[in-house]
Amino acid sequence: MATMQEQLDRALAEAEQAAASVRTRAELEALKARLVGPNGSLTAVSKSMGALPKEERPEAGKRVNAARQRAEALLAALLARVEEAELAAALGPAPDPTLPSPDAPAGTLHPLTRTRERVLATFRKLGFVVAEGPEVETEWHCFDALNTPADHPARDMQDTLYLPASFRSADAPRKGDEALLLRTHTSSVQVRTMLSRKPPLRIVAPGRCFRRDAVDATHSANFHQVEGLWVDRSVTLADLRGVLDFFVRETFGPEAETRLRPSFFPFTEPSFEMDIRSPGLGRLSGRWLEVLGCGLVDPKVLAACDLDPGEWSGLAFGLGLERITMLVHGIDDIRHLYANDLRFLRQLA
Amino acid sequence: MRVSLQSLARHVDLGDTPVARLEELLPMLGLEVESVSSFGLAPIPHVVVGEILAFEKHPKADRLSVCRVDVGDGAPRQIVCGARNFKAGDRVPVALPGAVLPGNLEIKVGRLRDVDSHGMLCSAGELGLPAGEDGLLILTPRQPALGAPLHSLFPPPDTVLEIAVTANRGDCLGLRGVARELAAALGLPLKPLAPAAPAGASAQPSPGDPFGFVRVASPACALYTLRGFRGAKVGPSPEWMRRDLEAAGLRPVNNVVDITNWVMVQTGQPLHAFDAAKVAGGVEVRPARDGERLALLDGREVALDASVCVIADTARPLVVAGVMGGADSGVTSGTTDLLLESAWFVPGDVRRAARRLGVSTDSSLRFARDVDPAGVELAARLAADLLAELAGARPTGPAVAVGQAPRGDRRIHLPSGFVAARLGSPAPDAGVAEVLRRIGFAVAPAEGGLDVTVPSFRSDVGRPIDLVEEFVRIHGTGQVPVGRPVAPTPSEPEAPAAALVREVALRLAGSGHAECCHYSLRDRAELVRTLGEGAADTLALGNPLTADQTHLRASLLPGLALALQLNLSVHAEPSRLFETGTVFRPGADGQVREYLAVAAVALAEPARRSWLARPAPDLFSAKRLVTDLALAAGIAASRLSWVPAASGLWQAGHAAELADRGRAALGGCGLLDLRWTRGLDIRGPVVAAEILLPRAALAARKPARLEPFSNQPPVARDIALVVPLAVGAGEVLERLRQAAAKAAGKDIALESVTCFDVFAGDGLPEGARSLAFEITLRHAARTLAEAEVAAVLDQVALAAGKSGWTVRR
Structure with missing residues (x-):
């Protein structure tokens, strides 16, 4: 009959041999039962210890314990291996991380949107808040209140898009038999703001405008402006320069120079175009370029909006988002901005 | 307005002020310089007129010709030339060896591909003349003498500035106005204008006048003056006048017409000369009569009506007042007796008449910008001097004037400190006075400020x-000082749309959508698709410019569909697109409302293959988008009620639209009409979402208030119902939600009711389907008892039963 040690060694050897083929948790459990279960081979050896002479028992106990430790280590290693395999099965085959993602890339914002948000952010820093007005506008808000006489060329049917007499707008109700039109500038928001809120006021109004123009490289059937208006007790030309110089530096960089060139708009007096000159504008670098119109609010406009020109003064400006966008990005044809060609949009995203 | 510097020198001596300085200065005075061009030709030694006797192809260069050129010295030269626009016998400019052309190009004897060339044949551009057609400057039609110095064929050199004059500065549509501005800016004196012809006028014609009466019967004319002349000899104008007119862009005609034009160029006051022999009786300024016709100088015959003011004799209209003369009353070579008209017409009336006739003339342009009333007499006197001097015309009497100058000099009181307050920096009265005097304003100290007298030529200045x-x-x-950045005013509410547009744009771009921007004006067919035949024309424009931009847009989706088409056609691989913007919709009350629209489209079949397919977007991904956008605008999903789509934008049966419940929002989700998108060459379906938020109803979102939430475990129970196919699952869900919420009471929260299974087929009655819902409940303070949950479920089942839906066990 084999010695106890031989029996222990054989049981462990058999278990180690069987372990090589264990793949699943069930097989692991079966092996565990064969080895250390109630009827397991190691269990049987340890039970046989009772038959040994008393003086041999301590030595035998040590041997059985050592064998048990080996068995447990074997089973723990097997468990780790089985768990690893289970995890691998749950995860499936490892993907090739060098493959491109099949998901669509992030989308893009339109360059006009980016310009608009930049412009608005700039003026928000100066305490301007965003205001809005309707695109279908009354003749009074678009022209009369802005000191544009009835025979002014801008009001001609040839230059302005009018709506038929049957058109009724919930957002711009007519007074009397005045005409409705597609606003030719966002300056109409000046009027709506001054009529609806008390000064001091400081607003910027982004919006879409319309002129009856044929589409070409520099003209568009519609375009976008941002109007600015600041009304307070003593607004000056120095304030105008302060605000607009800040805008130009934020938009075109600190190296951009500005000049106020006298011009004419019916709703401002004095009126100016602001020109910029900058080294960072590609082909247009170093040339004076018109970027916006501005001036002090004409007293007649204040009066039309029920503000006393003796008490209140204001500055106003209007800039074209297309113009700014084209200058900043070096775009030479306004039609790109309305063509919606992704090859264009992705470049400027 | 073309400003010749030589002509300008008649009014102000600019000395040696460089052109570049003027180019800088004029815009800062409000006179934008649009272009600078040269006029005439400076002498260039060794550039002469030559004749190409013969030419042949260069033996070694297809594009070159070898010419024999005679420059009149009896020794024809061989010159190689690259131009092709000439023929043998043509006279052309020849730069002989020794000539230095503009750009420092020195001409030498040379060899061009082994052929000797003794000079160069020149184009206009190479000589510094305005570049005309390609190739050599052909002089043949001018019949110049052989060997003549080239510059002898051209006026002396001059610079012409093309200046844009703003609508308020009619005074700068004459050289004198521009000269006045420059003189003021540079601190130079303006040269005096002192016509010899006497000032003053009478109200009636003199016995010797070649006209019997002058009458004004139209409000469009405030002041009309007429002078008579006899014995005029019509012929060509002197060279200096022809030069000035050509430099100003006008074509010389004859001395009388040229004098009127020349005076206009100087003063800005248009004049008109009639042949007295062709004017019957006298002249009357009156509205045209309906049906009257007039043959104009430009060769057209126009029908007139009472909206147009004319100058007429007893028989017929002669001139459209302030716009254009008639063909048969003008001055011709046979004219001897003249009528010279100088007048002030109402700017708006002239503008309208010019528009009506579809013309813009040098005359209408100036009258429409408001000419100087004081210039009416001045210009006529200058012209009278020249008519006597250059045409031998004798005045027949004093001018006859009818009407009043509409404006004289005006006095404005300018309070001390007014300028400084607008400027934001000090501006003492003395300094202000000095500046204003320089532009011809008279300034006198007055109590509390200055009295400023504005001359009549400045129609635009009337207030401090x-x-x-x-x-x-x-x-x-x-x-002007640059103000310091300003402190914010007290906070004002922002327009709610601004924040919303920014948020949705960032969200949609973040979820793979590329932002588009389309025109607001669309064609009728698009509106018919969106709104139907009946409503489409409620959004028609009154005066569209082009046939494809006749209506306001009612949806952003047609534009986006076209953008998909375009980007597919150029292989730009579109996938998802979006746009935000205003659209217009007619309401049931007949009023059109403006909506802030947000729309997105996605291709159900990707434009490019991929190694791994992703689930395609469908109606429900679009519905999620609309619901989320509504929530961003503060509209809860429960306020949106969906009905099958009826608009032609959508594919019937595969799209839903929002019912206009309480004007919360309009919109739709699902597939775009498949025939339409296939017609756009888009292969698979287009999944689209659009929400229209009434601008007037947009409100700023208030910050949410925190509601306490329970930490007790939730309990979920399922309930399945057999429901007729015609009943929408959303309707069933809403019914169950209401029943469960009511049964749960105050302390038990109904956390959710979700649909997790939809089944039709085996085991179910015909025309019915099974819908399974999970109802989740949670108590605010403790674990729910089974009996409480069962009670709620019983109530839900009862409600379902009342609706006629069977509970499946």
Whole structure:
């Protein structure tokens, strides 16, 4: 009959041999039962210890314990291996991380949107808040209140898009038999703001405008402006320069120079175009370029909006988002901005 | 307005002020310089007229010709030339060896591909003349003498500035106005204008006048003056006058017509000369009569009506007042007796008449910008001097004037400190006075400020604020201090749309959508698709410019569909697109409302294959988008009610639209009409989402208030119902939600009711389907008891039963 040690060694050897083929948790459990279960081979050896002479028992106990430790280590290693395999099965085959993602890339914002948000952010820093007005506008808000006489060329049917007499707008109700039109500038928001809120006021109004123009490289059937208006007790030309110089530096960089060139708009007096000159504008670098119109609010406009020109003064400006966008990005044809060609949009995203 | 510097020198001596300085200065005075061009030709030694006797192809270069050129010295030269626009016998400019052309191009004897060339045949551009057609400057039609110095064929050199004059500065449509501005800016004196012809006028014609009466019967004419002349000899104008007119862009005609034009160029006051022999009786300024016709100088015959003011004799209209003369009353070579008209017409009336006739003339342009009433007489006197001097015309009497100058000099009181207050920096009265005097304003100290007299030529200055502009303009806008950045005013609410548009744009771009921007004006077919035949024309424009831009847009989706088409066609691989913007919709009350629209489209079949397919978007991904956008605008999903789509934008049966419940929002989700998108060459379906938020109803979102939430475990129970196919699952869900919420009471929260299974087929009655819902409940303070949950479920089942839906066990 084999010695106890031989029996222990054989049981462990058999278990180690069987372990090589264990793949699943069930097989692991079966092996565990064969080895250390109630009827397991190691269990049987340890039970046989009772038959040994008393003086041999301590030595035998040590041997059985050592064998048990080996068995447990074997089973723990097997468990780790089985768990690893289970995890691998749950995860499936490892993907090739060098493959491109099949998901669509992030989308893009339109360059006009980016310009608009930049412009608005700039003026928000100066305490301007965003205001809005309707695109279908009354003749009074678009022209009369802005000191544009009835025979002014801008009001001609040839230059302005009018709506038929049957058109009724919930957002711009007519007074009397005045005409409705597609606003030719966002300056109409000046009027709506001054009529609806008390000064001091400081607003910027982004919006879409319309002129009856044929589409070409520099003209568009519609375009976008941002109007600015600041009304307070003593607004000056120095304030105008302060605000607009800040805008130009934020938009075109600190190296951009500005000049106020006298011009004419019916709703401002004095009126100016602001020109910029900058080294960072590609082909247009170093040339004076018109970027916006501005001036002090004409007293007649204040009066039309029920503000006393003796008490209140204001500055106003209007800039074209297309113009700014084209200058900043070096775009030479306004039609790109309305063509919606992704090859264009992705470049400027 | 073309400003010749030589002509300008008649009014102000600019000395040696460089052109570049003027180019800088004029815009800062409000006179934008649009272009600078040269006029005439400076002498260039060794550039002469030559004749190409013969030519042949260069033996070694297809594009070159070898020419024999005679320059009149009896020794024809061989010159190689690259131009092709000439023929043998043509006379052309020849630069002989020794000539130095503009750009420092020195001409030498040379060899071009082994052929000797003794000079160069020149194009207009190479000589510094305005470049005309390609190739050599052909002189043949001018019949120049062989060997003549080239510059002898051209006027002396001059620079012409093309200046844009703003609508308020009619005074700068004459050289004198521009000269006045420059003189003021540079501190130079303006040369005097002192016509010899006497001033003053009578109300009636003199016995010797070649006209019997002058009458004004139209409000469009405030002041009309007429002078008679006899014995005029019509012929060509002198060279200097022809030169001035050509430099100003006008074509010389004859001395009488040229004098009227020349005076107009100087003063800005248009004049008109009639042949007295062709005017019957006298002249009357009156509205045209309906049905009257007039043959114009430009060769057209126009029908007139009472909206147009004319100058007429007893028989017929002769001139459209302020716009254009008639063909048969003008001055011709046979004219001896003249009528010279100088007048002031109402600017708006002239503008309208010009528009009506579809013309813009040098005359209408100036009258429409408001000419100087005082210039009416001045110009006529200058012209009278020249008619006597250059055409031998004798005046037949004093001018006859009818009407009044509509404007004289005006006095404005400018309070001390007014300019400084607008400027934001000190501006003492003395300094302001000095600046205003320089532009011809008279300034006198007065109590509390200055009295400023504005001359009649400045129609645009009438108020103290206008004087601020004049001061800043002449003093220099660069002198305005730059204000310091300003402190914010007390907070004002922002327009809610601004924040919303920014948020949705960022969200949609973040979820793979590329932002588009389309025109607001669309064609009728698009509106018919969106709104139907009946409603489409409620959004028609009154005066569209082009046939494809006749209506306001009612949806952003047609534009986006076209953008998909375009980007597929150029292989730009579109996938998802979006746009935000205003659209218009007619309401049931007949009023059109403006909506802030947000729309997105996605291709159900990707434009490019991929190694791994992703689930395609469908109606429900679009519905999620609309629901989320509504929530961003503060509209809970429960306020949106969905009905099958009826608009032609959508594919019937595969799209839903929002019912206009309480005007919360309009919109739709699902597939775009498949025939339409296939017609756009888009292969698979287009999944689309659009929400229209009434602008007037947009409100700023208030910050949410925190509601306490329970930490107790939730309990979920399922309930399945057999429901007729015609009943929408959303309706069933809403019914169950209401029943469960009511049964749960105050302390138990109904956390959710979700649909997790939809089944039709085996085991179910015909025309019915099974819908399974999970109902989740949670108590605020403790674990729910089974009996409480069962009670709620019983109530839900009862409600379902009342609706006629069977509970499946």
